[in-house]
Amino acid sequence: MQSMFFSDAETDKDQTFLDEAWNILLGGDIKSTMSFLSKRSSYGDYFDDNARVSETIRVTEFFLSYDFNEIENVPAKHLKELSQLVAWRRVTRNGDCFGHETQPYAPLIGTGARFNLDIKKMYREMYGPGDLPNGTTSWNPVQDSKEISLWPELRILSKYPMSVREVLLLCVGNLSNSGLIVLEEDFVSETRLLLECFSILSGENIIDTHPNPEQKLMLFTVKELRQFAADNNVRVFGAKHRIAEEIVSHVNPKKLNSFIKTIFSGLCLQILIDNCRLFKNHIRDQTHLLDSYITWLENVQVLGQKVYVSSPSYPDPNTDLTPRHGFDSEYSRQYLIDPFWSEEVRSVREIWDPGCDLIIRELCEKYQWFAGLYIEDAIRDYLPKPILKAFDLECIKGGFSGSILSKYGEARVVELGIKFRIEDVLNCRNCEKQFLPTSVTPYVVKRVDGKVLFCDSCYNQAFLSDLRSDLGLDKNKMLDQLLELSNILEAVPTYSFVKRPMLINVPIEKQVEIVCALAKFPPADSFKSTFGSWLKALILAGVLDDGTMKGPLGIRCLALDGHECLSMAEKTVDDWMYSNGIPHEKEFMYPDHPKYNPSGRLRADWRVENFLIEYAGLLDMPDYAATMETKKSLSVASGFELIVLGPEDILNLAKPLGVLLRGKGS
Structure with a gap:
């Protein structure tokens, strides 16, 4: 195997040091093959403020495929250790805050485990004195067949420097039909790894251990x-x-x-490093992180076999219950006087008027500590569009930070001396745990319009459907829960509502019922994978008595062959083709076209061989009629023959669709 090539090493000693680090990666128990794909942009900003222009580190985007000879026989002990590694890494990156988009990443290890971390101590060890997160975080991984992280055995880690381990192991995994694509978003961002062979538990059949040609083509x-x-x-x-x-x-x-x-060739990956000093500092930092991990690992407690926790696989922090009295006054004052922010502050003050002050006073009165979440949108709604356009252009030219109206607004609250009432310590209406309203994720706060009733953990279970486990779901219980939710809502629950609920203007007691029901509700996508579609699940649950559901443009219903139709007329057409033995594809994607279909989103109602069929029932709507004309041109350009049906054709479909019966003896 070739070694990695470096450019512009400061000394021969530096070059040797870097070559050795890479050669360690290529040795040991992992057989690696790499291939160069494309050059990416500079990442020097992530390493050193002084390296933004000349001292840069450029990393090649690449796929890295591994061949683990013994991965299928990895002892359960090592798989547990791997889950601990994932849990620890998430904590070191985010403190006691875990973004919902990075979870859950619990390996399928067949156990439930609780990892107790002294966040404050760990951060002190890693980063020295300063303002650091407090408290202890509990991590509760449960079996989850949709979102997993799978890693090599820990026994081989000692053979690699920490910089290499970061790329190999400490990544975030996303399951896709292309295999396990791993995104490393730390210092070497945009790196993509394809694990060609990886460990999975027998019997789960989640993904093939060897990607098939179609999966490889997806790369x-x-x-x-x-x-x-x-x-x-x-x-x-x-x-x-x-x-x-x-x-x-x-x-x-x-x-x-x-x-x-x-792609899957043995070409060597080339990484160009323009500043070896920064690269070496990064390696030293990561080695220090590993030392902290080894110390932390000794304090991990595994609960035992077949232990399942009721909460999903994201952490449940023990929140600091010290109430907030308002925004960070020291930071706000510093923001207004610090020369570093002077141009940014000047730009905002030029467009800020007494009406803006009145708006933030009203927001503080209504939302108290949550006012900062609403300042940006409220000020933008108030200011005239020409002023906003000029302001945004100045922000782009000046390279100002995002949401500066919100940041300045919070500083202005402090400057005006606006006071908040002392934050209340609340009891969660679901788990009864004590919490502070400001500990709840801002995403959730805006969806309940600031009326916080539950702790962040329970809100996440209810509002972030993808985080709930779908392992071992009972079909009958799923349908019972869907019917129960319908009764609580006193309406038909939509897929989008269960996926991302919105409870603004919902009475308090009704909110409590809905959140408690959603906290134990299966993931929205599991209904589609289990029953075929959301509509089918609603019908089977008895939510839709007549098997139909009213939509914005018609009544959604199921055809005889199970196809989902957007109107009763569509159902009639689909049933006619099914009854006449005509194989047909529903919701066919039109070919891409630079003029007629640049987005690639246009769909035909049906495709039968070289025919595309559209039911045009809303031609009196200008936008709808224009889209239909575009589809006609697109069909000609793509070599398809388009059949457009109207309401007048429904009673005698054999006439316009008779061409489909050729060769069928009719």
Whole structure:
């Protein structure tokens, strides 16, 4: 295996040091193959404020595929250790705050575990004195078949420097049909790793241990796939996965394998480092983090086999119950007088008038400590658009930070001496745990319009559907819960509501019922994967007595073959094709076209071989009629024959659709 190439090493000693670090990665128990894909932008800003222009570190974007010879036989002990590593890394990155977009990442280890961390002590060890998070965080991973992190055995970690371990192990995993794509978003951002072989528990069948050709093709860009298809005389259209399917179906396997090898080849990855000093400092910092991890690992308690916790797999911090009296006054005063922010503050003051002060006073009176969440939008709604446009342009030219109206507004609250009442310590209406309203995620606060009744953990379970485990769900219980939620809402629950609830203007007691029900509700997507669609689940649960659901443009219902239709007329057409034995594809994606379909989002109601069929029932609406004309032009440009049906055709579909019956003896 070739070694990594560095450029502009400060000394021969530096070059040797860096080469050795890379050679360690290539040795040991991991067989690595790498391939160069494309050059990325500079990441020097992440390392040193003085390195923003000349002293930069440029990292090549790459795929890294591993071959773990013994990964399927990894002892359970090591898998537990890996879960601890993930939990620890999330804490070191975020303190006692965990963003919902990074969770859950609990490996499928077959156990529940509780990891107790002394956050304050850990941060003191890693970063020295200063303002650091307080309290202890509990991490409760549960089995989750949708979002997992899988890592090599910890016994090989000692062979690698911490900088290498960061790229190999301390990443965030996302499961996709392309395999396990890992995004490293620390100092070397935008790095993508493809783990070609990885450990999964037997019997789960979550993903194949070896990606098939279609999964590998998903790693290419759409442009690359289309060019390859054209070179091999394969007609492709639609989304990337459809293009991959067509290529696999029609291209000679030898040619296909040769194409795939352009990524899965043994070419060496080249990383260009323009400042070795910064790179070495980064390695030292990461080594210090590893020392803290080893110390922390000794204090981890595993609860035992088959222990499942009721909460989802994200942390439940023991919140500091010291009430807030308002915004951070010291920071706000510093913001207004610090020369570093002077241009930014000057720009805001030029457009700030007494009306803005009145707005922030009203917001503080209504929302108290949450006023800062509403300042930006309220001021933008108040100021004239020409002034805002000029202000935004100045912000772009000046490189000012985001949401500066909100930041200045909070500082202005302190400057005006606006007072808040002392924050109350509340009892969660679900788990009865004590908490402070300001500990709740801002995303949730805005969705309940500042009327906080539950702790952050319970709100996250209710409002962030993707975080709830869908492992071992009982179909009948799922339907019972869906019917119960419908009764609480006194309305048909929509998929979007269960996915991301909005409870503004909902009475307090009704909010309590809804949140308590959603906190134990299965993930919204699990209804689609279990029953085929949200509509089917509603029908099976008995929420829709007549099997239909009113939508903005018609009545949603199911055809005889299970296709979801957006109107009764669509159902009639679909049922006619089904009854006449005509295979048909519902909601077919039109081919991309630079003029007629640049977004690639246009769909046809049905596709039958080379025919596209549209039911046009709303031609009296100008936008709808214009879209239909676009589809006609797009069909001609794409080589399809378009059949447009109207309400007048429903009673005699054999006439416009008779062409579909050719060759069927009719």
